[in-house]
Amino acid sequence: MNASTSSPVVGLSVWRQYSALTKPRVVQLIVFCALIGMALAVPGLPSRGELGVMLAACLGIWLVAAAAAAFNCLIEQRIDARMKRTAWRPTARGELSPRQALVFSALLCSAGAAVLAVWVNWLTLWLTLATFVGYAVVYTVWLKPTTPQNIVIGGASGAMPPVLGWAALRGEVGAEAWLMCLIIFLWTPPHFWALALYRVEDYARAGLPMLPVTHGNAYTRLQVLLYTWILLAATLLPYLIGMSGWLYLVAALLLGLRFCWFGWQLWRQYSDDLARRTFWFSIWYLTLLFAALMVDHYVAPWLY
Ligand code: HEM
Numbered sequence: 587m588n589a590s591t592s593s594p595v596v597g598l599s600v601w602r603q604y605s606a607l608t609k610p611r612v613v614q615l616i617v618f619c620a621l622i623g624m625a626l627a628v629p630g631l632p633s634r635g636e637l638g639v640m641l642a643a644c645l646g647i648w649l650v651a652a653a654a655a656a657f658n659c660l661i662e663q664r665i666d667a668r669m670k671r672t673a674w675r676p677t678a679r680g681e682l683s684p685r686q687a688l689v690f691s692a693l694l695c696s697a698g699a700a701v702l703a704v705w706v707n708w709l710t711l712w713l714t715l716a717t718f719v720g721y722a723v724v725y726t727v728w729l730k731p732t733t734p735q736n737i738v739i740g741g742a743s744g745a746m747p748p749v750l751g752w753a754a755l756r757g758e759v760g761a762e763a764w765l766m767c768l769i770i771f772l773w774t775p776p777h778f779w780a781l782a783l784y785r786v787e788d789y790a791r792a793g794l795p796m797l798p799v800t801h802g803n804a805y806t807r808l809q810v811l812l813y814t815w816i817l818l819a820a821t822l823l824p825y826l827i828g829m830s831g832w833l834y835l836v837a838a839l840l841l842g843l844r845f846c847w848f849g850w851q852l853w854r855q856y857s858d859d860l861a862r863r864t865f866w867f868s869i870w871y872l873t874l875l876f877a878a879l880m881v882d883h884y885v886a887p888w889l890y
Pocket residue numbers: 611612615616619671736737738740741744745770774777778781869872
């Protein structure tokens with residue numbers, strides 16, 4: 587396997603190598619979802635004080651999420667080395683030692699925890715640390731190597747950012763925050779299984795029991811299709827409970843129908859290319875859906 591050719595970081599500075607451990611683009615979207623949780627927790631525009639808390643909470647959550655990602659790279663050093671998609675990671679290539687990754691993760695986590703403790707609140711701190719444990723330990727160490735439902739159960743930790751954001755501004759967690767969490771929770775299976783379909787050989791080689799490896803291509807496509815339907819139904823709830831208005835509803839319907847279309851096309855006839863496009867659409871889907879929640883929230887006083 588020639589992994590070096592696919593590396594975006596090989597030959598770059600040590601700084602870029604540490605940065606790669608933090609899975610920066612995933613963490614960016616995580617922080618974005620947390621930010622939407624914060625925005626929706628405050629009626630209307632945030633005050634100056636609330637803006638300060640939002641900034642600190644984004645920083646703290648970003649640091650702890652980055653620490654969780656780095657810890658995942660440390661634990662999965664050998665697995666990553668066996669998969670084409672991840673073989674370039676500095677830990678997999680031995681360019682950063684396990685000790686360096688551990689110290690880096692511990693520093694990020696401590697810095698994030700300190701920011702949350704000093705400038706945000708204890709509830710957000712504990713929920714964020716619980717999320718760290720959920721992803722870095724429960725998912726990475728326990729579920730991922732043992733069950734094809736790993737990403738369904740483990741997805742609960744990836745779904746927490748809006749709850750963390752809400753807790754940061756309110757000091758408690760409201761039903762609206764759990765609803766946003768539910769949406770990410772239901773989004774995770776089609777997001778990940780679309781990728782796992784075209785990366786199935788990687789996962790088989792690494793010995794990981796991902797759904798397409800254990801239950802095959804057709805069964806996984808059926809699951810992707812079903813989850814896109816359930817997800818579409820769940821995304822109507824913010825409108826139905828009065829949390830968001832018609833602007834959000836239109837966005838949720840358009841995006842949801844498009845996601846269902848991808849699920850349907852993938853179910854009818856499989857190709858790696860379509861699975862890849864479904865995966866990349868899933869990322870746009872979540873980004874735009876959460877952006878719609880925020881836009882709807884801010885324009886509500888003028889529109890409704
Ligand atoms: C258990 C839950 C999840 C699993 C198993 C999962 C799995 C993956 C995998 C394997 C990739 C890598 C794709 C590649 O290397 O080409 C990926 C990419 C991505 N994921 Fe997820 N994901 C999960 C949850 C999340 C969550 C909660 C978010 C954000 C809210 C997220 C956002 C992203 C983004 C933005 C990318 C693209 C990264 C890039 O541009 O390289 N994922 N996901």
